[in-house]
Amino acid sequence: PMKLRDVPSACPSLWRCLPCPPAELRLDLVLSSGQSFRWWESSPGAWTGVLEGRVWTLRQDGDRLWYTVYGEEDEHKEEEERDGCPAKAAKLDVAETDRILRDYFQLDVGLSALYHGWAAADPLFRKVAKDFPGVRVLRQDPVECLFSFICTSNNNISRITAMIERLCQAFGRRLCCLDSRPFHAFPSLSALTAADAEARLRALGFGYRAKFVSGSARAIAEGLGTEGLCQLRTVPYAEARRVLCALPGVGAKVADCVCLLSLDKAEAVPVDTHVWHIARQRYGMALGGKSLTPRAYQEIGDFFRGLWGPRAGWAQAVLFCADLRKGQ
Secondary structure (H helix, E strand, C coil), X not given: CCXXXXXXXXXXXXXXXXXXXXXXXXXXXXXXXXXXXXXXXXXXXEEEEEECCEEEEEEEECCEEEEEEECCCCCCCHHHHHHHCCCCECCCCHHHXXXXXXXXXXXXXXXXXXXXXXXXXXXXXXXXXXXXXXXXXXXXXXXXXXXXXXXXXXXXXHHHHHHHHHHHHHHCCEEEEECCEXXXXXXXXXXXXXXXXXXXXXXXXXXXHHHHHHHHHHHHHHCCHHHHHHHHHHCCHHHHHXXXXXCCCCCHHHHHHHHHHHCCCCCCCCCCHHHHHHHHHCCCCCCCCCCCCHHHHHHHHHHHHHHHCCCHHHHXXXXXXXXXXXXX
């Protein structure tokens, strides 16, 4: 199934595969729909991105998910780098790489069964979902997820993607280079707390978000710590959301995105003006006022949790993806 020409011109470890039918995962839908901003379609049907401090290429073939992982560069290979920027094969065992991918895509959650449940409860979901199978929720690193979503306010996917790329190049560790394109790890919390971080972010075009990124980095470093942020996975949804909303630049929607996409809160339903319109127009919710108030925000989330159940945030991800695709 893999041909050599499908492989970027670096030295990958071998291609490996996991059983994974398209009804359980559609890479093209999941990796381009604004959950993560670190994947790009490097050749038709192949997605290259950074996950757990390594560079991966993923592709699907029938009922299998194929992947390869690239190794980090050797510090002493500068001459070779100038010649063509190679990457060494990664020394990760199969059990470990399989585990990382299964965890990231939450493959232990059976998606087709969930779709059946949501379709039975909601005729509107049933109508949309038949064209959008395999949309599942990623389980991301909480630090990366939080700082990525702080950058999403008043922004679109292509601009957010470019901002995150500049952020990683400026503050993240360089990993390797594929087809003369450098890849960087997401910055550590400590990199973002540097005294000049805000000024550097402004110079990178972050605007008012620069203050929120550096401010939240400092607040976490001085408070929860990275460890404490990850431990929000074990506390109730309302508590995780409250802790996040206390950070600079984090409102209800960003908090819900972080809860859903990195803190295991499958019931979190991020509501933007778009979802607010869907709730009013398609679901006939009688919501007072001309804008999305905190009270309306809560009512919409509660409505969808009542309709779709404990993984309401996953169902909303399907509708969001469908709307995004139709809008493109």
